[in-house]
Amino acid sequence: MNFIFSIVLSSVVVLILVLIPWIGVGALKLDTLFGIIIPYIALFVFFAGIIGRVIGWARSPVPFRIPTTAGQQWSLPWIRRSPLENPKSTAGVVGRMIFEVLTFRSLFRNTKLQFRSGFRIGYEWEKWLWLFALAFHYSFLVVLIRHLRFFTEPIPGFVNLIEQLDGLMQTGVAPVEGFMLPSVMISGFVLLGAVTLLVLRRILIPQVNYVSLPGDYFPLFLITAIGLTGVLMRYVLKVDIVSVKELTMGLVTFRPSIPYEIGVLFYIHLFLVSVLIAYIPFSKITHMAGVFLSPTRNLSNNSRFVRHINPWSYPVPVHTYDEYEEEFRDKMIAVGLPVEKMPEEEAGSAEEEKE
Protein backbone atom coordinates (compact mmCIF):
# COMPACT_ATOMS: atom_id res chain seq x y z
CA MET A 1 0.00 0.00 0.00
CA ASN A 2 1.27 3.42 -0.91
CA PHE A 3 2.64 5.10 2.20
CA ILE A 4 1.15 8.50 1.45
CA PHE A 5 -2.23 6.83 1.21
CA SER A 6 -1.60 5.07 4.52
CA ILE A 7 -0.68 8.31 6.25
CA VAL A 8 -3.57 10.25 4.78
CA LEU A 9 -6.04 7.51 5.61
CA SER A 10 -4.95 7.17 9.23
CA SER A 11 -4.77 10.91 9.85
CA VAL A 12 -8.24 11.39 8.34
CA VAL A 13 -9.58 8.68 10.64
CA VAL A 14 -7.99 10.35 13.68
CA LEU A 15 -9.39 13.71 12.57
CA ILE A 16 -12.88 12.21 12.31
CA LEU A 17 -12.42 10.69 15.76
CA VAL A 18 -11.61 14.17 17.09
CA LEU A 19 -14.66 15.65 15.39
CA ILE A 20 -17.14 13.05 16.68
CA PRO A 21 -17.06 14.11 20.37
CA TRP A 22 -16.55 17.73 19.37
CA ILE A 23 -19.89 17.71 17.60
CA GLY A 24 -21.44 15.14 19.93
CA VAL A 25 -20.74 17.03 23.13
CA GLY A 26 -20.13 20.53 21.85
CA ALA A 27 -23.24 20.80 19.71
CA LEU A 28 -25.55 17.92 20.55
CA LYS A 29 -24.87 17.82 24.33
CA LEU A 30 -24.52 14.04 24.42
CA ASP A 31 -22.47 14.17 27.64
CA THR A 32 -23.81 10.89 29.00
CA LEU A 33 -23.00 9.01 25.80
CA PHE A 34 -19.41 10.28 25.61
CA GLY A 35 -18.73 10.51 29.32
CA ILE A 36 -20.22 7.24 30.56
CA ILE A 37 -21.56 4.86 27.93
CA ILE A 38 -18.67 4.92 25.47
CA PRO A 39 -15.92 4.59 28.13
CA TYR A 40 -17.69 1.60 29.67
CA ILE A 41 -18.17 -0.04 26.26
CA ALA A 42 -14.51 0.60 25.47
CA LEU A 43 -13.37 -0.98 28.73
CA PHE A 44 -15.63 -3.96 28.20
CA VAL A 45 -14.37 -4.45 24.64
CA PHE A 46 -10.81 -4.13 25.88
CA PHE A 47 -11.06 -6.72 28.63
CA ALA A 48 -13.17 -9.17 26.64
CA GLY A 49 -10.93 -8.72 23.61
CA ILE A 50 -7.62 -9.09 25.39
CA ILE A 51 -8.78 -12.12 27.39
CA GLY A 52 -10.09 -13.64 24.15
CA ARG A 53 -6.78 -13.04 22.44
CA VAL A 54 -4.74 -14.57 25.28
CA ILE A 55 -7.04 -17.61 25.52
CA GLY A 56 -6.74 -17.98 21.76
CA TRP A 57 -2.97 -17.99 21.98
CA ALA A 58 -3.06 -20.40 24.91
CA ARG A 59 -5.11 -22.85 22.86
CA SER A 60 -2.62 -22.88 20.01
CA PRO A 61 -0.12 -25.67 20.47
CA VAL A 62 3.55 -24.83 20.19
CA PRO A 63 4.80 -28.30 19.37
CA PHE A 64 8.40 -27.44 18.73
CA ARG A 65 10.90 -25.26 20.47
CA ILE A 66 11.49 -22.14 18.44
CA PRO A 67 13.41 -19.76 20.72
CA THR A 68 15.80 -17.39 19.04
CA THR A 69 19.16 -18.74 20.03
CA ALA A 70 21.37 -15.71 19.98
CA GLY A 71 24.12 -17.11 22.16
CA GLN A 72 26.08 -20.25 22.97
CA GLN A 73 23.82 -22.97 24.27
CA TRP A 74 24.49 -25.16 27.27
CA SER A 75 26.80 -27.96 26.20
CA LEU A 76 30.14 -29.01 27.64
CA PRO A 77 31.21 -27.65 31.00
CA TRP A 78 34.29 -25.90 29.62
CA ILE A 79 32.34 -24.03 26.91
CA ARG A 80 31.00 -20.79 28.27
CA ARG A 81 27.24 -20.65 27.80
CA SER A 82 24.97 -17.68 27.48
CA PRO A 83 22.07 -18.28 29.88
CA LEU A 84 20.04 -15.24 28.78
CA GLU A 85 20.48 -15.50 25.03
CA ASN A 86 20.04 -19.24 24.95
CA PRO A 87 18.09 -20.21 28.05
CA LYS A 88 18.18 -23.83 29.13
CA SER A 89 15.65 -23.73 31.94
CA THR A 90 12.68 -21.77 33.23
CA ALA A 91 14.96 -19.53 35.28
CA GLY A 92 16.80 -18.49 32.14
CA VAL A 93 13.54 -17.82 30.35
CA VAL A 94 12.29 -15.70 33.25
CA GLY A 95 15.49 -13.66 33.13
CA ARG A 96 15.19 -13.27 29.40
CA MET A 97 11.55 -12.18 29.63
CA ILE A 98 12.28 -9.66 32.38
CA PHE A 99 14.98 -8.03 30.28
CA GLU A 100 12.79 -8.21 27.19
CA VAL A 101 9.76 -6.63 28.82
CA LEU A 102 11.57 -4.01 30.88
CA THR A 103 14.52 -3.08 28.66
CA PHE A 104 13.48 -4.20 25.15
CA ARG A 105 16.59 -6.30 24.67
CA SER A 106 15.60 -7.56 21.23
CA LEU A 107 15.34 -3.99 19.97
CA PHE A 108 18.75 -3.32 21.48
CA ARG A 109 20.16 -6.11 19.33
CA ASN A 110 18.91 -4.43 16.19
CA THR A 111 21.59 -4.14 13.53
CA LYS A 112 21.74 -2.36 10.23
CA LEU A 113 23.13 -3.97 7.12
CA GLN A 114 25.29 -1.70 5.04
CA PHE A 115 28.26 -1.52 2.72
CA ARG A 116 31.21 -0.18 4.67
CA SER A 117 34.05 0.29 2.23
CA GLY A 118 33.43 -0.82 -1.31
CA PHE A 119 31.38 -3.98 -1.42
CA ARG A 120 32.29 -5.28 2.01
CA ILE A 121 29.13 -5.81 3.99
CA GLY A 122 29.09 -4.60 7.54
CA TYR A 123 26.54 -4.77 10.31
CA GLU A 124 26.25 -1.66 12.35
CA TRP A 125 24.57 -1.31 15.72
CA GLU A 126 21.37 0.60 15.28
CA LYS A 127 20.18 1.93 18.60
CA TRP A 128 17.71 4.65 17.69
CA LEU A 129 14.60 2.48 17.58
CA TRP A 130 15.51 1.03 20.97
CA LEU A 131 16.04 4.48 22.42
CA PHE A 132 12.78 5.92 21.06
CA ALA A 133 10.89 2.84 22.18
CA LEU A 134 12.28 3.11 25.70
CA ALA A 135 11.45 6.82 25.88
CA PHE A 136 7.99 6.20 24.46
CA HIS A 137 6.97 3.28 26.63
CA TYR A 138 8.35 4.60 29.89
CA SER A 139 6.96 8.10 29.47
CA PHE A 140 3.63 6.50 28.58
CA LEU A 141 3.83 4.44 31.77
CA VAL A 142 4.56 7.54 33.85
CA VAL A 143 1.67 9.39 32.21
CA LEU A 144 -0.59 6.43 32.92
CA ILE A 145 0.45 6.23 36.57
CA ARG A 146 0.01 9.98 36.98
CA HIS A 147 -3.54 9.62 35.69
CA LEU A 148 -4.26 7.38 38.66
CA ARG A 149 -4.84 10.60 40.59
CA PHE A 150 -8.17 10.79 38.78
CA PHE A 151 -9.03 7.19 39.55
CA THR A 152 -8.14 6.83 43.21
CA GLU A 153 -9.37 8.51 46.38
CA PRO A 154 -7.33 9.04 48.49
CA ILE A 155 -4.46 9.23 46.04
CA PRO A 156 -1.78 6.64 46.91
CA GLY A 157 1.65 7.95 47.83
CA PHE A 158 3.47 6.51 44.84
CA VAL A 159 1.29 8.50 42.45
CA ASN A 160 2.12 11.76 44.22
CA LEU A 161 5.78 10.78 44.34
CA ILE A 162 5.93 10.07 40.61
CA GLU A 163 4.14 13.32 39.90
CA GLN A 164 6.65 15.23 42.00
CA LEU A 165 9.59 13.57 40.26
CA ASP A 166 7.98 14.19 36.88
CA GLY A 167 7.58 17.86 37.72
CA LEU A 168 11.07 18.11 39.14
CA MET A 169 12.10 20.94 36.83
CA GLN A 170 9.39 23.27 38.20
CA THR A 171 9.29 24.94 34.81
CA GLY A 172 5.95 26.43 35.74
CA VAL A 173 7.61 29.56 37.02
CA ALA A 174 8.97 31.03 33.81
CA PRO A 175 9.56 32.10 31.06
CA VAL A 176 6.06 33.06 29.94
CA GLU A 177 3.83 34.32 32.70
CA GLY A 178 1.24 31.77 33.65
CA PHE A 179 1.74 29.70 30.50
CA MET A 180 3.38 26.62 31.93
CA LEU A 181 1.11 26.23 34.88
CA PRO A 182 0.43 24.06 36.78
CA SER A 183 3.92 22.59 37.00
CA VAL A 184 5.26 21.04 33.82
CA MET A 185 5.31 17.28 33.61
CA ILE A 186 8.31 16.09 31.62
CA SER A 187 6.77 12.75 30.68
CA GLY A 188 4.01 14.31 28.57
CA PHE A 189 6.50 16.09 26.36
CA VAL A 190 8.89 13.14 26.17
CA LEU A 191 5.91 11.03 25.07
CA LEU A 192 4.95 13.44 22.31
CA GLY A 193 8.57 13.75 21.21
CA ALA A 194 9.09 10.00 21.12
CA VAL A 195 5.87 9.45 19.16
CA THR A 196 7.01 12.05 16.64
CA LEU A 197 10.35 10.30 16.25
CA LEU A 198 8.62 6.94 15.78
CA VAL A 199 6.44 8.47 13.06
CA LEU A 200 9.42 10.12 11.38
CA ARG A 201 11.29 6.82 11.44
CA ARG A 202 8.47 5.18 9.50
CA ILE A 203 8.40 8.00 6.98
CA LEU A 204 12.10 8.62 6.48
CA ILE A 205 13.71 5.17 6.47
CA PRO A 206 12.85 3.63 3.08
CA GLN A 207 12.81 0.01 4.25
CA VAL A 208 10.57 0.77 7.23
CA ASN A 209 8.42 2.98 5.06
CA TYR A 210 7.90 0.11 2.63
CA VAL A 211 6.52 -2.21 5.30
CA SER A 212 4.34 0.41 7.06
CA LEU A 213 0.59 0.10 6.76
CA PRO A 214 -2.31 2.23 8.03
CA GLY A 215 -2.37 -0.08 11.05
CA ASP A 216 1.10 1.22 11.93
CA TYR A 217 0.40 4.91 11.47
CA PHE A 218 -3.05 4.98 13.02
CA PRO A 219 -2.06 4.10 16.62
CA LEU A 220 0.84 6.55 16.45
CA PHE A 221 -1.43 9.35 15.25
CA LEU A 222 -4.09 8.42 17.77
CA ILE A 223 -1.57 8.54 20.62
CA THR A 224 -0.27 11.85 19.31
CA ALA A 225 -3.80 13.22 19.35
CA ILE A 226 -4.35 11.92 22.89
CA GLY A 227 -1.08 13.47 24.03
CA LEU A 228 -1.83 16.79 22.37
CA THR A 229 -5.33 17.06 23.83
CA GLY A 230 -3.91 16.16 27.24
CA VAL A 231 -1.15 18.75 27.08
CA LEU A 232 -3.55 21.36 25.72
CA MET A 233 -5.99 20.64 28.52
CA ARG A 234 -3.30 20.89 31.17
CA TYR A 235 -1.51 24.04 30.06
CA VAL A 236 -3.64 26.03 27.66
CA LEU A 237 -7.38 25.39 27.40
CA LYS A 238 -7.84 24.36 31.00
CA VAL A 239 -10.84 22.40 32.22
CA ASP A 240 -12.23 22.11 35.73
CA ILE A 241 -10.37 19.05 36.98
CA VAL A 242 -12.42 18.67 40.14
CA SER A 243 -15.40 17.95 37.89
CA VAL A 244 -13.21 15.67 35.78
CA LYS A 245 -12.30 13.65 38.82
CA GLU A 246 -15.94 13.52 39.85
CA LEU A 247 -16.72 11.88 36.51
CA THR A 248 -13.77 9.46 36.50
CA MET A 249 -14.38 8.45 40.11
CA GLY A 250 -18.00 7.80 39.21
CA LEU A 251 -16.79 5.48 36.45
CA VAL A 252 -14.47 3.41 38.65
CA THR A 253 -16.89 3.15 41.57
CA PHE A 254 -19.74 2.21 39.18
CA ARG A 255 -21.82 5.18 40.29
CA PRO A 256 -21.45 7.15 37.09
CA SER A 257 -22.62 10.72 36.98
CA ILE A 258 -22.03 13.66 34.71
CA PRO A 259 -20.88 16.70 36.63
CA TYR A 260 -21.84 20.15 35.55
CA GLU A 261 -20.02 21.43 32.45
CA ILE A 262 -16.60 20.07 31.68
CA GLY A 263 -14.93 21.51 28.60
CA VAL A 264 -15.39 19.77 25.23
CA LEU A 265 -11.65 19.22 25.09
CA PHE A 266 -11.95 16.76 27.95
CA TYR A 267 -14.56 14.76 26.07
CA ILE A 268 -12.36 14.69 22.98
CA HIS A 269 -9.50 13.38 25.12
CA LEU A 270 -11.74 10.81 26.78
CA PHE A 271 -13.23 9.65 23.48
CA LEU A 272 -9.82 9.22 21.87
CA VAL A 273 -8.63 7.24 24.89
CA SER A 274 -11.78 5.09 24.70
CA VAL A 275 -11.10 4.40 21.04
CA LEU A 276 -7.49 3.50 21.80
CA ILE A 277 -8.50 1.17 24.63
CA ALA A 278 -11.13 -0.58 22.54
CA TYR A 279 -8.72 -0.81 19.60
CA ILE A 280 -5.90 -2.46 21.57
CA PRO A 281 -7.04 -6.11 21.37
CA PHE A 282 -7.53 -5.98 17.62
CA SER A 283 -4.32 -4.30 16.66
CA LYS A 284 -0.57 -4.43 17.03
CA ILE A 285 -0.85 -2.72 20.42
CA THR A 286 -2.01 -6.05 21.77
CA HIS A 287 1.70 -6.78 22.11
CA MET A 288 1.23 -5.59 25.69
CA ALA A 289 -0.17 -9.08 26.29
CA GLY A 290 1.48 -10.81 23.36
CA VAL A 291 5.04 -10.15 24.41
CA PHE A 292 4.57 -12.59 27.27
CA LEU A 293 3.42 -15.30 24.88
CA SER A 294 5.96 -15.01 22.10
CA PRO A 295 7.44 -18.47 21.61
CA THR A 296 10.74 -17.12 20.31
CA ARG A 297 11.23 -15.45 23.69
CA ASN A 298 9.49 -17.61 26.27
CA LEU A 299 10.61 -21.10 25.29
CA SER A 300 13.75 -22.62 26.68
CA ASN A 301 16.15 -24.21 24.25
CA ASN A 302 16.00 -27.75 25.60
CA SER A 303 15.27 -29.77 22.46
CA ARG A 304 18.51 -31.67 22.91
CA PHE A 305 17.58 -33.18 26.25
CA VAL A 306 13.77 -33.06 26.48
CA ARG A 307 11.55 -34.83 24.01
CA HIS A 308 8.71 -32.66 22.67
CA ILE A 309 5.87 -34.54 21.08
CA ASN A 310 3.63 -32.79 18.64
CA PRO A 311 0.20 -32.79 20.31
CA TRP A 312 -1.66 -33.09 17.05
CA SER A 313 0.44 -35.97 15.72
CA TYR A 314 -1.91 -38.59 14.28
CA PRO A 315 -1.37 -41.99 15.91
CA VAL A 316 0.27 -43.88 13.04
CA PRO A 317 0.48 -47.68 13.35
CA VAL A 318 4.20 -48.21 13.04
CA HIS A 319 6.10 -51.41 12.35
CA THR A 320 9.57 -50.98 13.77
CA TYR A 321 12.60 -52.78 12.40
CA ASP A 322 12.75 -54.95 15.51
CA GLU A 323 9.21 -56.16 14.88
CA TYR A 324 9.95 -56.59 11.19
CA GLU A 325 12.98 -58.73 11.90
CA GLU A 326 11.04 -60.73 14.47
CA GLU A 327 8.46 -61.50 11.81
CA PHE A 328 10.82 -62.37 8.96
CA ARG A 329 13.96 -63.59 10.73
CA ASP A 330 13.76 -67.16 9.51
CA LYS A 331 13.25 -66.08 5.95
CA MET A 332 16.05 -63.54 6.17
CA ILE A 333 18.48 -66.11 7.50
CA ALA A 334 17.34 -68.56 4.86
CA VAL A 335 18.31 -66.24 2.04
CA GLY A 336 21.45 -65.07 3.84
CA LEU A 337 20.42 -61.53 4.80
CA PRO A 338 22.21 -60.10 7.85
CA VAL A 339 20.08 -59.97 10.99
CA GLU A 340 20.56 -58.03 14.22
CA LYS A 341 19.71 -60.90 16.51
CA MET A 342 20.57 -64.51 15.75
CA PRO A 343 18.39 -67.21 17.25
CA GLU A 344 20.32 -69.23 19.87
CA GLU A 345 20.85 -72.50 17.96
CA GLU A 346 21.51 -70.70 14.72
CA ALA A 347 24.16 -68.58 16.41
CA GLY A 348 25.84 -71.73 17.70
CA SER A 349 25.85 -73.40 14.29
CA ALA A 350 27.02 -70.28 12.55
CA GLU A 351 30.02 -70.12 14.86
CA GLU A 352 30.75 -73.75 14.20
CA GLU A 353 30.66 -73.13 10.49
CA LYS A 354 33.16 -70.30 10.87
CA GLU A 355 35.62 -72.60 12.57
Added chain:
Amino acid sequence: MYDGGKIITGLVIGVGLLLFPVFYNAGKAAKAPERVLTEKAKAAQKCVEPISFMKTEHMKMLDEWRQQVVRDDVRYYKSTSGKEYYKGLQTTCLDCHSNKSKFCDQCHDYVGVDPYCWDCHIEPKENQ
Protein backbone atom coordinates in the same frame (compact mmCIF):
# COMPACT_ATOMS: atom_id res chain seq x y z
CA MET B 1 -5.07 -25.29 26.58
CA TYR B 2 -1.30 -25.48 26.67
CA ASP B 3 0.54 -24.16 29.73
CA GLY B 4 -2.90 -23.07 30.87
CA GLY B 5 -1.93 -22.67 34.50
CA LYS B 6 0.86 -20.22 33.81
CA ILE B 7 -1.08 -18.26 31.22
CA ILE B 8 -4.21 -17.90 33.34
CA THR B 9 -2.08 -16.81 36.30
CA GLY B 10 -0.44 -14.16 34.15
CA LEU B 11 -3.79 -13.07 32.77
CA VAL B 12 -5.27 -12.72 36.26
CA ILE B 13 -2.27 -10.67 37.41
CA GLY B 14 -2.45 -8.46 34.33
CA VAL B 15 -6.17 -7.84 34.50
CA GLY B 16 -5.90 -7.32 38.27
CA LEU B 17 -3.25 -4.65 37.80
CA LEU B 18 -5.33 -2.88 35.19
CA LEU B 19 -8.37 -2.99 37.45
CA PHE B 20 -6.37 -1.58 40.38
CA PRO B 21 -8.52 1.58 40.66
CA VAL B 22 -11.70 -0.50 40.85
CA PHE B 23 -10.40 -2.61 43.75
CA TYR B 24 -8.77 0.34 45.43
CA ASN B 25 -11.99 2.37 45.49
CA ALA B 26 -14.37 -0.52 46.01
CA GLY B 27 -17.25 0.41 48.28
CA LYS B 28 -16.19 4.01 48.64
CA ALA B 29 -18.46 6.76 47.50
CA ALA B 30 -15.80 9.32 46.80
CA LYS B 31 -17.77 12.51 46.58
CA ALA B 32 -16.10 15.57 45.19
CA PRO B 33 -15.52 18.10 47.97
CA GLU B 34 -17.88 21.05 48.14
CA ARG B 35 -16.37 24.47 47.99
CA VAL B 36 -17.13 26.28 51.21
CA LEU B 37 -17.50 30.04 51.02
CA THR B 38 -17.00 32.28 54.01
CA GLU B 39 -19.72 34.75 54.97
CA LYS B 40 -17.63 37.53 53.54
CA ALA B 41 -17.21 35.72 50.20
CA LYS B 42 -20.93 35.02 50.05
CA ALA B 43 -21.69 38.63 50.73
CA ALA B 44 -19.33 39.82 48.01
CA GLN B 45 -21.21 37.58 45.56
CA LYS B 46 -18.57 37.72 42.88
CA CYS B 47 -14.87 37.04 42.66
CA VAL B 48 -12.25 38.95 40.69
CA GLU B 49 -13.40 37.21 37.55
CA PRO B 50 -16.40 34.94 36.82
CA ILE B 51 -16.45 31.67 38.73
CA SER B 52 -15.99 29.42 35.68
CA PHE B 53 -12.85 31.38 34.82
CA MET B 54 -11.56 31.27 38.40
CA LYS B 55 -12.13 27.52 38.60
CA THR B 56 -9.84 26.70 35.71
CA GLU B 57 -7.48 29.67 35.50
CA HIS B 58 -6.79 30.80 39.09
CA MET B 59 -3.33 29.24 39.17
CA LYS B 60 -2.39 31.03 35.99
CA MET B 61 -3.74 34.33 37.31
CA LEU B 62 -1.81 33.98 40.56
CA ASP B 63 1.39 33.28 38.65
CA GLU B 64 0.84 36.32 36.44
CA TRP B 65 0.11 38.48 39.46
CA ARG B 66 3.27 37.37 41.17
CA GLN B 67 5.35 38.01 38.09
CA GLN B 68 3.84 41.45 37.55
CA VAL B 69 4.06 42.52 41.19
CA VAL B 70 7.51 41.17 41.95
CA ARG B 71 9.21 41.99 38.66
CA ASP B 72 7.29 44.91 37.20
CA ASP B 73 5.71 46.54 40.24
CA VAL B 74 2.30 46.52 38.62
CA ARG B 75 0.07 46.44 41.67
CA TYR B 76 -3.46 46.72 40.32
CA TYR B 77 -5.49 44.34 38.23
CA LYS B 78 -8.30 45.53 36.03
CA SER B 79 -11.01 42.90 35.97
CA THR B 80 -13.15 42.19 32.92
CA SER B 81 -16.02 43.60 34.97
CA GLY B 82 -14.18 46.91 35.04
CA LYS B 83 -13.38 46.86 38.73
CA GLU B 84 -9.81 47.30 39.94
CA TYR B 85 -8.26 44.89 42.42
CA TYR B 86 -5.07 45.03 44.41
CA LYS B 87 -2.91 42.07 43.40
CA GLY B 88 -2.20 40.05 46.46
CA LEU B 89 -2.77 36.51 47.58
CA GLN B 90 -2.89 37.31 51.27
CA THR B 91 -4.43 40.76 51.04
CA THR B 92 -7.01 40.25 48.30
CA CYS B 93 -7.76 36.54 47.82
CA LEU B 94 -7.54 35.51 51.44
CA ASP B 95 -9.45 38.57 52.55
CA CYS B 96 -12.62 36.78 51.49
CA HIS B 97 -11.39 33.21 51.26
CA SER B 98 -9.85 33.05 54.70
CA ASN B 99 -10.89 29.41 55.06
CA LYS B 100 -7.83 27.89 53.38
CA SER B 101 -8.46 24.29 54.46
CA LYS B 102 -12.01 24.27 53.12
CA PHE B 103 -11.56 26.55 50.16
CA CYS B 104 -8.08 25.65 48.88
CA ASP B 105 -6.77 22.44 50.36
CA GLN B 106 -9.84 20.27 50.02
CA CYS B 107 -9.93 20.38 46.23
CA HIS B 108 -6.14 20.48 45.82
CA ASP B 109 -5.88 17.30 47.87
CA TYR B 110 -8.75 15.74 45.96
CA VAL B 111 -6.96 16.09 42.61
CA GLY B 112 -3.46 15.62 43.98
CA VAL B 113 -2.18 19.15 43.48
CA ASP B 114 0.48 20.53 45.79
CA PRO B 115 0.95 24.22 45.04
CA TYR B 116 3.94 25.97 46.55
CA CYS B 117 2.13 29.19 47.51
CA TRP B 118 2.85 28.68 51.19
CA ASP B 119 6.57 28.21 50.72
CA CYS B 120 6.72 32.02 50.84
CA HIS B 121 3.27 33.25 51.87
CA ILE B 122 2.05 33.04 55.41
CA GLU B 123 -0.79 30.62 55.90
CA PRO B 124 -3.90 32.20 57.33
CA LYS B 125 -4.73 31.41 60.92
CA GLU B 126 -8.18 29.99 60.62
CA ASN B 127 -10.50 30.58 63.49
CA GLN B 128 -12.06 27.21 63.77
